[in-house]
């Protein structure tokens with residue numbers, strides 16, 4: 310028996326990076342998993358590789374109708390929903406607050422905050438029908454501490470932290486647990502593109518940022534996926550409203 314045998318999960322932003330690592334680890338632990346991501350990304354290839362325990366449902370998490378349809382399709386395909394991983398996220402422009410446009414601010418909130426709201430809103434009925442479940446929201450260390458860059462991103466991740474605690478309280482009586490994960494510096498396509506878009510050298514960045522960590526290196530997507538498997542499984546049945554920091558010790562200082 311796997312740690313997630315019999316369970317059905319949905320991972321937003323599951324096509325690449327941390328989300329794809331979560332999909333792979335959850336399938337290996339015995340879950341059936343819906344990958345929900347933008348239509349033109351590699352989500353289809355991932356489920357073609359992983360086989361019948363996975364499905365791809367294209368959706369933009371900033372659009373309520375897309376999210377609702379993806380959750381309905383997941384329940385239609387697999388018969389239930391036990392686990393929602395609200396992982397889809399974007400970084401946003403690295404500009405000081407006084408240079409940001411309203412549209413730049415709004416887009417980050419639409420994906421990172423409203424996407425979590427829509428996912429949670431439409432998952433509650435099937436999670437209740439399953440007798441309870443687990444919602445795992447991807448925040449960031451920058452939902453815990455400040456940093457002098459990317460203001461809309463940090464605001465969005467702070468919001469996700471407290472949405473998780475609020476929903477933990479709202480749905481505890483339904484046996485729906487809600488927790489946030491706070492990754493530190495994880496090497497993914499999002500980070501690589503962000504560094505390149507700033508004119509930096511990705512490999513040099515990886516080495517230099519890694520050296521700032523007490524553990525001496527950046528994390529990889531599996532470091533987060535193992536935390537997701539734990540919070541998704543019944544091993545964490547007494548854990549709700551908690552903040553799991555996975556950052557190689559970066560925020561200890």
Ligand code: NAD
Nearest residue numbers: 322325326327347369370396397398449492494495497499
């Ligand atoms: P990534 O860019 O590698 O992957 C993000 C995925 O989300 C992609 O597949 C993308 O297509 C999808 N996505 C983006 N916008 C979407 C939308 N509107 N609708 C549906 N899907 C959408 O990112 P990642 O590094 O794997 O990050 C995953 C999550 O972890 C994000 O919420 C991110 O903020 C958070 N996080 C990442 C790091 C890190 O260092 N990588 C650190 C802290 C938090």
